[in-house]
Structures are given as C-alpha cells and as structure tokens.
Amino acid sequence: MNTLAYIIYLLITYLITVRVGFVFYRNGRIFILDLLKNDVSLTDAINRILLVGYYLVNLGYAALMISTWDEIISWTGLLFSVVFMTSKILLTLAVMHYCNMLVIYLISKRNKSIFHP
C-alpha cells in the first residue's frame, strides 16, 4: 500500500506547494519592488527566479522525505502517515515563510534608516 500513499502524498504536497508559491509570488512582488526602488523589470526577473527556486527546494524536499517512509499495512496507517508527512511539509513551509518575512522586514528597516532618516 506504500505506492498508494506516495501518490496521495505527492498530489497533496504538489497542490499545496504550487498554491502557496503562487500566493507568495503575487504578494511578495510589491516588497521586492519597494526594496529595489521601483525597478520593475529587475523585480519581475528576481521574483520569477525566487519562485523557481522555491519550487525546486520544496518539491525536492517532499520527494526526499519519501525515502524515510515506514511500511504501511492498514488503512489507518496509510491515513496517519500521509497526514503526518504533510504536517512536516506544512510546518517546514511555515518556518521558512516566517524567516523570509523577518528578513524582508529587517532589510526594509535597515534601508529606511540609511536612506530616509
């Protein structure tokens, strides 16, 4: 039953990663625009590169986690292990997301103190 679990797990992580990445892509643009002082073409380029990097890291991590999977023998075990692995991915994403927001906040604070005293 491991194959079934892998298929469900990859489907869920793929959906979550792509949706969350799209939300970050759309809403993070304005922050990069602010940091780069309204340089639109450079912002779009950096934003797209960041999106691709984010997809690579997350989907790679999700695929890597499959190698640590236990043997599944029952439906209960299948449901539990899929949900547990998804929770690991979600928590990792959350931690990364909050770190990113902290970094953006710190950079914008430093820029303000230098350029707009």
Add this chain to the structure above:
Amino acid sequence: MEPTLNFIAYLIYLPVVIILTWYVAHTLFKNSKVFMLDIFHGKTDIATATNKLFETGFYLLNLGFAFWIMEISYGIGSNRSMLEVLSAKIGGFCIYLGIMLFFNLYLFFRGRRIAKAKSLALAPLPKVEG
C-alpha cells in the same frame, strides 16, 4: 488484532480541525485589513499583500500543527474512549488556536501603535504665531 476505532477518530478529527482553522483565519484576516491600513498609512496595495502573507503563514502553521498532533498511539476500543480522546484533542487544539489568535491580535495592535508613534514623530511642527 481486534478492529479499532482509530480510523473513524481520524476521519472525524481532520474535517473538524480544518474547518475550525479556516473559520478562525477567515474571521481574523477579514478584520485585520483595518489594522494593516493603519500600519501602512493607507497604502492599500502593500497592506493587502502583507495581510495575505500573514494569512498564508497562519494557515500553514496551524494546519501543520493540527496534522502533527493527530496521532493516537494506542488502539481505541470503545465509542466512549473515542469520544474522550477526540474531545481532549480538539479542545487542546481550540485552546492553541485561541492563543495564536490573540498573539496575532497583539502583533496588529503593537504595529499600529508603533506606526502611530512614528507618524507623530515625523509630523511637521505646528506653526507658532507671532
């Protein structure tokens, strides 16, 4: 091996926590727009973007935590013990969610206070007559 009720318990637990998280996040971030507009001095685009980012982070963190604590490590024998386990789990998650809600609210109030103090400090001095 005797049949256990763990599977049914999981099937009840998952929709309950998902709907609970959705409801709390929906309510919180619908009403936090006012705070964000205050914090960013009425710049709508950056306020909406920050709001959306906070909302996504809230979902990720709380759903991740809810899924993380789902495990019931022993086999449930009777309906009664299933109800007890489920109520303990969902109640604990509700309290955690409430703490996160008030923590976010505290962050919003703090940001608003700091933004107000800054705009007061940057405001031009009133002209003195004479």
